[in-house]
Amino acid sequence: MESRDSATSMRSDEPGKDDGLTIPSGIDSQPAAASPEPPKKGNGSAASEKKPQGFLGLIREVVELIVVTLVLLIVIRWAFAEARYIPSSSMEPTLQIEDRLLVEKISGHLGKPIRRGDILVFYPPPSEMGGHDLSSEPLTVLGRLTGLPFLPYEPAFIKRVIGLPGDRIRVQKGVGVFINDVLLDESPYVKERPNYDLNMLGDIGGRSSSGGFIKPYGNSTEPIIVPAGHLFMMGDNRNNSEDSHVWGCLDQKRVIGRACLLFWRRLEPLPYPRSLDSMNERE
Secondary structure, three states, X not given: OOOOOOXXXXXXXXXXXXXXXXXXXXXXXXXXXXXXXXXXXXXXXHHHHHHHHHHHHHHHHHHHHHHHHHHHHHHHHHHOEEEXXXXXXXXXXXXXXXXXXXXXXXXXXXXXXXXXXXXXXXXXXXXXXXXOOOOOOHHHHHHHHHOOOOOXXXXXXXXXXXXOOOOEEEEEOOOEXXXXXXXXXXXXXXXXXXXXXXXXXXXXXXXXXXXXXXXXXXXXXXXXXXXXXXXXXXXXXXXXXXXXXXXXXXXXXXXEEEEEEEEEOOOOOOOOOHHHHHHHHHO
């Protein structure tokens, strides 16, 4: 809060009060009036100076408004939350195409641990993006911080946390996902059972979003154990999702936030038999 100091003027010239000052005789006690300066001849320069000052003031206010808006936008997106939309079917049936959701970041700043089952938004590993990591170009960085649609940006993925650090992952075709040899009950959210097997690191691989075939661990025969600081992410639409079964474990430093609120979903009319339409036309 701003505080204003009010200046108080003290006067000692009230009647009956002597301030200890005497005026010598012969000197007029009234102050001499200052003679006005002769008016300067103007040629309209003063009026012309006001115009550019007003225009520059307007420019300055606009720039200040833009800077303040960008700072607030960056602070809100970094510290609190940001909005995202779903561009693909990889998280069906939980999330539909064109769903809008809120991604919160407060829990991450407060050190809340990530739990199995959390739905996270994150930047995919470089292997998924054709070997390219996050760009350091100023406009791209600004787009990443602000989310403004007219700026360059990097794609972000949304998946469910399946494996935590130290977990041993195994996927059996037509059955499901095993964590430390225990079958997960994923019936509430999985669209269908996986049609692939994952038993070792060499089984991880597939077609990336950039179109190339990747195999991040080569032909390794080591078991799939999530390393420290990493997560094993999978889409609910197991057979139509580019996730950890393609590009491997995710570094937690690439996590943007947790999906916490679905605030918009397009409702499409349910399809009915065409025979009903023909009956209505007959009537």
